[in-house]
Amino acid sequence: MQWQTHEISNQVADLQDYNIFTSDTVLMTSLAQYQADWYQNTLKTSGQELGSSAVLEAAALSNTHLPELHTHDRQGKRIDRVDFHPSWHQLLGMLRKQGLHASPWSQPRLGAHVARAAGYFMQSQVESGSLCPSTMTFASIPVLKNEVFLFAELKDKLYSLEHDPRDLPIAQKKSILIGMGMTEKQGGSDVRTNTTTAVALGAEGRGQAYALTGHKWFFSAPMCDAHLVLAKTETGLSCFFVPRWCPDGSKNAILVQRLKDKLGNKSNSSSEVEFHNAYGVMIGNEGRGIPTIIEMANLTRLDCVIGSAGLMRQALVQAIHHARHRTAFGKKLVDQPLMRNVLADLALESEAATRLMLHLAAAIDAPDDNLQRAWKRIMTPAAKFWICKRALEFTGECMEVWGGNGYVETGPMARLYREAPVNSIWEGSGNVMCLDVLRAMDRDPEGLQLLLQFWNSSTSEQVRQMVQELKKDLALTEFREKNARRITQKLVLTAQAFLMSEYAEKDVAIAFTHSRMDAECGRVYGSLGSEISNTLLDHIISRAFTE
Ligand SMILES: Cc1cc2nc3c(=O)[nH]c(=O)nc-3n(C[C@H](O)[C@H](O)[C@H](O)COP(=O)(O)OP(=O)(O)OC[C@H]3O[C@@H](n4cnc5c(N)ncnc54)[C@H](O)[C@@H]3O)c2cc1C
Numbered sequence: 001m002q003w004q005t006h007e008i009s010n011q012v013a014d015l016q017d018y019n020i021f022t023s024d025t026v027l028m029t030s031l032a033q034y035q036a037d038w039y040q041n042t043l044k045t046s047g048q049e050l051g052s053s054a055v056l057e058a059a060a061l062s063n064t065h066l067p068e069l070h071t072h073d074r075q076g077k078r079i080d081r082v083d084f085h086p087s088w089h090q091l092l093g094m095l096r097k098q099g100l101h102a103s104p105w106s107q108p109r110l111g112a113h114v115a116r117a118a119g120y121f122m123q124s125q126v127e128s129g130s131l132c133p134s135t136m137t138f139a140s141i142p143v144l145k146n147e148v149f150l151f152a153e154l155k156d157k158l159y160s161l162e163h164d165p166r167d168l169p170i171a172q173k174k175s176i177l178i179g180m181g182m183t184e185k186q187g188g189s190d191v192r193t194n195t196t197t198a199v200a201l202g203a204e205g206r207g208q209a210y211a212l213t214g215h216k217w218f219f220s221a222p223m224c225d226a227h228l229v230l231a232k233t234e235t236g237l238s239c240f241f242v243p244r245w246c247p248d249g250s251k252n253a254i255l256v257q258r259l260k261d262k263l264g265n266k267s268n269s270s271s272e273v274e275f276h277n278a279y280g281v282m283i284g285n286e287g288r289g290i291p292t293i294i295e296m297a298n299l300t301r302l303d304c305v306i307g308s309a310g311l312m313r314q315a316l317v318q319a320i321h322h323a324r325h326r327t328a329f330g331k332k333l334v335d336q337p338l339m340r341n342v343l344a345d346l347a348l349e350s351e352a353a354t355r356l357m358l359h360l361a362a363a364i365d366a367p368d369d370n371l372q373r374a375w376k377r378i379m380t381p382a383a384k385f386w387i388c389k390r391a392l393e394f395t396g397e398c399m400e401v402w403g404g405n406g407y408v409e410t411g412p413m414a415r416l417y418r419e420a421p422v423n424s425i426w427e428g429s430g431n432v433m434c435l436d437v438l439r440a441m442d443r444d445p446e447g448l449q450l451l452l453q454f455w456n457s458s459t460s461e462q463v464r465q466m467v468q469e470l471k472k473d474l475a476l477t478e479f480r481e482k483n484a485r486r487i488t489q490k491l492v493l494t495a496q497a498f499l500m501s502e503y504a505e506k507d508v509a510i511a512f513t514h515s516r517m518d519a520e521c522g523r524v525y526g527s528l529g530s531e532i533s534n535t536l537l538d539h540i541i542s543r544a545f546t547e
Pocket residue numbers: 179180181182183186187188189190218219220221262265270422425426427428429430431432435
């Protein structure tokens with residue numbers, strides 16, 4: 001080219017056409033530990049597809065061609081329809097085909113939740129917005145199963161492996177998606193302040209039809225075929241199945257007022273809606289709306305953990321890839337001692353997040369085991385608090401590994417960074433999660449004791465020491481609420497140190513535990529002490545991502 005002014009050099013090629021599964025040693029080797037290795041071949045195939053340039057392109061497209069709301073048709077009739085770029089439907093189709101919206105319910109077997117978590121973790125590394133309706137559908141199934149007649153109508157469409165994007169009444173669809181509507185303008189964490197009302201159209205109570213009037217301030221994925229919605233009857237807050245179309249084939253009176261202009265999670269439409277005598281069927285008992293929908297929220301919280309662990313994993317992989325190929329001051333970045341400290345510390349954090357999310361998924365597979373129930377009930381909100389929050393700093397640090405190239409929208413790092421905060425906010429924000437941890441411990445003191453005993457059985461002296469420190473904090477009855485974050489942080493670090501000590505390579509586990517106990521360490525990534533040798537730093541980085 002005549003106008004060429006310089007040679008382009010030292011710019012790192014995109015990471016594409018790699019296998020997301022086989023490049024992840026921790027994920028691959030953990031499956032057998034949870035009796036989920038039967039899923040390995042599926043994950044291998046999916047890992048190749050997800051890491052392909054075509055799918056990465058679809059993920060980027062769905063975040064640049066954003067959902068568009070059309071409230072009315074040409075003649076002025078309400079349609080309240082959101083249109084998406086075809087890439088959105090491609091991604092939903094992939095999630096569906098793999099059964100990530102339902103498989104542990106439709107095909108229960110040992111390790112089913114871990115297998116699904118592994119698949120979901122991989123998908124979350126590529127695109128996050130499309131996870132939202134898949135998660136809500138997944139989490140709604142155990143709630144809907146309790147409604148025998150309704151579930152009989154919905155079951156095949158919920159379990160279907162085919163994505164059906166058509167905007168039609170449920171009866172005419174091959175498959176359906178379900179959302180949830182709780183948050184109103186005056187309160188999201190405190191849903192007791194909900195003002196939406198429900199009036200019986202005939203007989204009252206569970207399974208009966210109601211007319212809902214009011215609003216929801218956040219109502220994600222309004223194109224879902226139905227939402228589980230909280231509304232008040234005279235008895236109190238109750239839960240309703242509110243379909244997009246009424247049984248008579250007319251459009252339900254759910255008016256989508258506008259789409260939220262969000263920081264991240266751009267591909268997913270989140271809306272504000274009003275209900276104008278909208279049709280809904282009561283599910284669960286009247287006045288028991290919160291306990292009914294909480295069953296769903298506990299599962300969505302686990303998906304926040306998995307999703308954030310996936311974001312961290314992808315940010316790490318991108319950071320290591322960049323550092324391996326970018327040179328500064330005469331050396332590859334990955335060979336600079338300080339950068340090695342940063343990358344290794346990030347790799348330890350990501351590994352601990354991955355191990356904890358797999359362990360929590362395994363706990364759902366064993367509902368009759370008291371210890372596993374305590375992992376699920378006490379440690380899910382704790383992990384939701386910690387891992388979702390760690391993802392914020394983590395993605396920022398990985399972005400910085402890319403230097404200026406990390407900060408621009410032409411690469412993947414900006415999207416990962418913008419995506420990070422949402423998991424920490426929705427489905428119960430940080431403080432609310434920590435208060436939930438206190439509540440769960442109070443309700444199940446025996447479960448807490450089982451967890452402490454289990455962790456105290458660790459072969460690692462450091463872990464046993466962490467348990468003793470944790471016990472001291474748990475014994476303090478004064479200022480408990482004020483200290484909820486401190487207690488939750490310790491709970492998670494102890495659990496992660498335990499899992500690392502039991503399942504990770506010994507030196508790697510020691511590096512994690514030492515650094516997380518060291519008061520000097522942990523305020524920023526890259527503060528691992530000199531007791532962690534250069535050889536170990538190299539080893540941690542190279543096993544973290546095998547290109
Ligand atoms: C992109 C996006 C999509 C969403 N989609 C949906 C959806 O589909 N359906 C739905 O129902 N909701 C949805 N939400 C709403 C979300 O669940 C709420 O925003 C969230 O639960 C917090 O509620 P709030 O916004 O009313 O904040 P508030 O309840 O006002 O809380 C504000 C802050 O105060 C803290 N806080 C609250 N209570 C206490 C306390 N007792 N002690 C200490 N701190 C406290 C919280 O942790 C939070 O940090 C969505 C939110 C976002 C961002």
